[in-house]
Each structure stands twice: as C-alpha cells, then as structure tokens.
Amino acid sequence: MxxxxxxxxxxxxxxxxxxxxxxxxxxxxxxxxxxxxxxxxxxxxxxxxxxxxxxxxxxxxxxxxxxxxxxxxxxxxxxxxxxxxxxxxxxxxxxxxxxxxxxxxxxxxxxxxxxxxxxQTKSQMAIQAMAMWKGALGFEKQFKTKAIAAKEIGTSSTAVDRAAWILKNDGEVHLKELYETGTTTCCMRNINNIETLYREIKAKLDREAQEILKATQGIALAPDEENSIDAYVKLIANSERAEVIKEVAKRLYKKAVELEK
Structure with a gap:
C-alpha cells in the first residue's frame, strides 16, 4: 500500500x-x-x-x-x-x-x-526489448537473445519479433515515435500499437509487391529464362526492399509448382 x-x-x-x-x-x-x-x-x-x-x-x-x-x-x-x-x-x-x-x-x-x-504500454515494452536485444534505436545491446530480452522486459517473444520485422523493413522512424510518444502515423493512419503497425507495413509491402509483379508482365525473356524465378528477381533487383523481392519470388515459386502439377 x-x-x-x-x-x-x-x-x-x-x-x-x-x-x-x-x-x-x-x-x-x-x-x-x-x-x-x-x-x-x-x-x-x-x-x-x-x-x-x-x-x-x-x-x-x-x-x-x-x-x-x-x-x-x-x-x-x-x-x-x-x-x-x-x-x-x-x-x-x-x-x-x-x-x-x-x-x-x-x-x-x-x-x-x-x-x-x-x-509503459505493451508495445513500448516490446520495442524496448527488441532495441536492447539488437542494439538499435539508440539503445546499447544488453541481451544476447530475443528470449532473454522478452523475459527481462516482461513482453512476449512474438511482440519482439514483430518489432524486429518492422525495424528490418524501414520502420525505424515509426518504432521510435511509437516508443517515445505512444503513437505514430503510418499509411495515413494514427497507430498506437505494434500489431497494427506490423499489419499496415506488411500490407503496404504486399501492395508494392503486386505493383512490381504487374510491371514485369509483358517483358520478353530469353527462352531459357521462361518461368525462371531468378529471371523475375533480376527484373526487380533495383528494388531496395529485400522483402518485396522475396515476396514476389515466393509467389512465382508457388505458381511454378501449380503449373508443374
């Protein structure tokens, strides 16, 4: 008391x-x-x-x-x-x-x-755990593993994973704002939690992947490159977002498997 x-x-x-x-x-x-x-x-x-x-x-x-x-x-x-x-x-x-x-x-x-x-909100705790595990957002690296960071800060490993994914996908500014003020603006929305921020950024990347995939349609490829995932990856290699390339490659691979059946 x-x-x-x-x-x-x-x-x-x-x-x-x-x-x-x-x-x-x-x-x-x-x-x-x-x-x-x-x-x-x-x-x-x-x-x-x-x-x-x-x-x-x-x-x-x-x-x-x-x-x-x-x-x-x-x-x-x-x-x-x-x-x-x-x-x-x-x-x-x-x-x-x-x-x-x-x-x-x-x-x-x-x-x-x-x-x-x-x-401190649950999202701020998740961001802090990730930052102290990765040595990011101005924090010194304090924890060797994600599990230790989550346990010490009092959050879940899943939430720490979400924060790490956001950081990897150009979300540092959003994470800092969410951590310091409790809110951030992303995709024209005010967001106050890590899960919503994760979904919004992922949806944005998905839309970009769709646009890039559309842009590759109609481009002539050499015969030995037909249906080649590597060829499509080369076509979009100028993208700075590795996750976009991976997403496109994943979808093309799935389509190739379907065509082989």
Whole structure:
C-alpha cells in the first residue's frame, strides 16, 4: 500500500516533509538541483506531454506518493516525478538510495522491476526489448537473445519479433515515435500499437509487391529464362526492399509448382 510522504500546505504552498521508514529503507530528502540523471534511467520512454501533465497535477493535489531511487546522486528511477516537483516549486525530493557498491546489473534489475513500467504500454515494452536485444534505436545491446530480452522486459517473444520485422523493413522512424510518444502515423493512419503497425507495413509491402509483379508482365525473356524465378528477381533487383523481392519470388515459386502439377 502506498504511503503519502509529503503534502502541500494549503496556506503557503511549502512542501512539508514527513520522514518515514518503509520496508526498512530510509527515506531521504534530497536537494533536486544537486541530482543528475543516470544513463540507465533512459531505459524507459519519456512521458508524453499529456502523461506528464497528469502526473504533475496528481502530485500537486496529493503530494509525492512514492520516493524516487538514486545511485551516487544520480536518479535511476523517478526523473519525471522529480521534474514535476521542481516545476511545482519544490526544492527537494524524497528518495531511496541504492547501495554505492551495486553493480550495473543490479541497477538495471531495479529499474526494470518498477511495475514493468508504470506508464509503459505493451508495445513500448516490446520495442524496448527488441532495441536492447539488437542494439538499435539508440539503445546499447544488453541481451544476447530475443528470449532473454522478452523475459527481462516482461513482453512476449512474438511482440519482439514483430518489432524486429518492422525495424528490418524501414520502420525505424515509426518504432521510435511509437516508443517515445505512444503513437505514430503510418499509411495515413494514427497507430498506437505494434500489431497494427506490423499489419499496415506488411500490407503496404504486399501492395508494392503486386505493383512490381504487374510491371514485369509483358517483358520478353530469353527462352531459357521462361518461368525462371531468378529471371523475375533480376527484373526487380533495383528494388531496395529485400522483402518485396522475396515476396514476389515466393509467389512465382508457388505458381511454378501449380503449373508443374
């Protein structure tokens, strides 16, 4: 059960500290302007403007409900709460201090364990897992396998696969937007989840494959190239999309098998 650690005085807007001990961890009052942000805190997405305003309003009305976590004067969890408090005029923030001898893995485990992110959607978690597995979207490679990444972040391997496929098919911009803001625009649609984005991009590639296939019709081929999949692949080799070529080749192969029956 959450405990209210500090409250707002209705008369003078000063923040009043109520120092308590929770789970045997001492709650410290730290000066905000002396704190920095740990690089691992960026494992989590920046809140959208709407999310941040809602958080700030909640803190203004109810005070700081949960302490942040700091490690060697660097915030590892709670940078949004700290920013909100500063904007509300507070000079201090309530915090728990992580052991100074903790390893980076210990810090990462703490960060990833914070409710698997209070404001993070399933799609954002999938994108993060993929990025930390692939070393993409500005993330350092943290996990050796997809399975480990999915387990650590708390998402499914299928969702990570979807994100990896989107990245491979020129979807980096969309993934970054979806991760950072919770929404992206693709194929003239506003999309807020990884599955819909996957379907839209796949449908787009399918349409392009159809157009390319139509463009090859009527082109004369040498006799030894008739019904040759390789010949058609050569005809569309100027396409920069490997998936389009594969899709066309796959369909031609299926047609060739049908003709042989």
């Amino acid at each position: 959450a405990t209210k650690y500090y409250k707002e005085s209705k008369r003078n807007k000063d923040w009043l500290l109520e120092k308590k001990v929770v789970d045997s961890d001492e709650i410290l009052e730290l000066e905000i302007d002396k704190l920095g942000v740990h690089r691992l805190a960026k494992l989590h997405p920046i809140m959208s403007d709407e999310q941040f305003e809602a958080l700030k309003l909640h803190i203004e009305e109810h005070g700081q409900i949960e302490p942040i976590w700091v490690y060697r004067d660097l915030i590892i969890d709670g940078r949004h709460r700290t920013k909100a408090l500063a904007l509300l005029g507070s000079k201090t923030v309530l915090a728990k201090e992580f052991p100074w001898n903790a390893s980076e893995d210990d810090i990462r485990s703490l960060i990833m364990g914070q409710e698997k992110r209070r404001h």
